[in-house]
Amino acid sequence: MRISLKEIIFSYLAIIIFLIPIENMTLMGGQATLLRYLGFGIVPLFFVDIFNRKKLYRWSIEQWIFFIFVFWVILSMTWSYSFEATATLILTYISLLFFVWLIISYIDSLKKISMATVIFLVGCLVSLFLGRYSSADWVLNAGYMRYGGGGMNYNDYAFILAFGCVISFMHIFLSRSRLVAGFFFIIAIVMLAGIISTYSRAGFLAVAILFSGLLYFYWMSFKRSFYIFILVCICAGVLSLLIPDVFWARIMEGSSAETFISRKNMWESGFGAWKSQPITGVGAGAFVPATILSNNRLFLVAHNTFISVLVELGVVGLGLFVFLYFSLLRIGWQKFVLFKTFDNHKAVYMYFIGFMGLLIFIPAFLSLTFEYKKVLWFAIALAISCRRVLVNEKRS
Numbered sequence: 001m002r003i004s005l006k007e008i009i010f011s012y013l014a015i016i017i018f019l020i021p022i023e024n025m026t027l028m029g030g031q032a033t034l035l036r037y038l039g040f041g042i043v044p045l046f047f048v049d050i051f052n053r054k055k056l057y058r059w060s061i062e063q064w065i066f067f068i069f070v071f072w073v074i075l076s077m078t079w080s081y082s083f084e085a086t087a088t089l090i091l092t093y094i095s096l097l098f099f100v101w102l103i104i105s106y107i108d109s110l111k112k113i114s115m116a117t118v119i120f121l122v123g124c125l126v127s128l129f130l131g132r133y134s135s136a137d138w139v140l141n142a143g144y145m146r147y148g149g150g151g152m153n154y155n156d157y158a159f160i161l162a163f164g165c166v167i168s169f170m171h172i173f174l175s176r177s178r179l180v181a182g183f184f185f186i187i188a189i190v191m192l193a194g195i196i197s198t199y200s201r202a203g204f205l206a207v208a209i210l211f212s213g214l215l216y217f218y219w220m221s222f223k224r225s226f227y228i229f230i231l232v233c234i235c236a237g238v239l240s241l242l243i244p245d246v247f248w249a250r251i252m253e254g255s256s257a258e259t260f261i262s263r264k265n266m267w268e269s270g271f272g273a274w275k276s277q278p279i280t281g282v283g284a285g286a287f288v289p290a291t292i293l294s295n296n297r298l299f300l301v302a303h304n305t306f307i308s309v310l311v312e313l314g315v316v317g318l319g320l321f322v323f324l325y326f327s328l329l330r331i332g333w334q335k336f337v338l339f340k341t342f343d344n345h346k347a348v349y350m351y352f353i354g355f356m357g358l359l360i361f362i363p364a365f366l367s368l369t370f371e372y373k374k375v376l377w378f379a380i381a382l383a384i385s386c387r388r389v390l391v392n393e394k395r396s
Helices: 005-025 034-052 061-078 083-106 110-130 137-141 154-174 178-198 201-221 226-242 245-251 258-274 287-294 305-340 345-359 362-367 374-395
Strands: none
Touching (some): 005 110, 005 374, 034 083, 061 083, 110 154, 154 201, 178 201, 258 305
């Protein structure tokens, strides 16, 4: 049986998707991970397949905007505060550009979308069961330990699991078997337990956004069923009993928290650096070098995606990033509302899940430096791919 080059590339891509939640477990000498080496290996195969194709996919407007954004990142090398930091981030963004391109090109059917998302969920489960808690002194002194499955930053990991929750509900919606739907519901509960164990406030807000969206969806889909409302209330009550008191204490800290105060100082320092180069920014990855002299705590990133992009890439870079993200949100919501009026439940489910899969990252943008995280661009690429698949199905 002959295996096509396209199937080989999809297999490579599947491994890359699987490794996203466990990337930091696969360090191979220095800072490089197995995921990076696989990325290098897939590029020549990708270009060979492109040159052999008789028909090429047209890029979506979002792909072109991301390309221009990455080009702007590369240009920032010429005015950057730190050549080394910018060069490192340029490589990251170029790899993300290829990653998005690969997903849109090779995950081109509902079957492949289903396979890719299941593979991602398997990666999440592996990281959950093989991951570890932090043993950092400041965590121990606080009286709790935060779970960083896959050896990742706790907040980053919380959003990987939050996106896993979104994917789980996609499979629940699309499943034709109650047994399969129940299986994915259990996976969603496991993901929620993992998010709680990270003690991430931003992750908690992502879950709150997801369940608010699900409540709205069920409320509209089931004719305001009183039983659905009761079920959601019961689930929320049980979940609240399982959450440790220290988690609620962290959530209720608000602006008085030490972490918020330190981040506020970082934001003020960032705006000070941005004012010197408001159009171009200080250079990709150069937030820390540009603000280090005005910080009380050294080597801290912005902890706010919009501020980070604004300071590093200026008004131009922030405009491109915001347009890309919010245009996808707008399209997802418009398509969801449109298909609710038709008898096409599959399209309604897919557009709703695509919309929620992007919306949950809002808390990450407000409290984390998240613009170059793989899970974000995986979600963006999947949203574009899902839309393309549904459009092609409608035409056929």
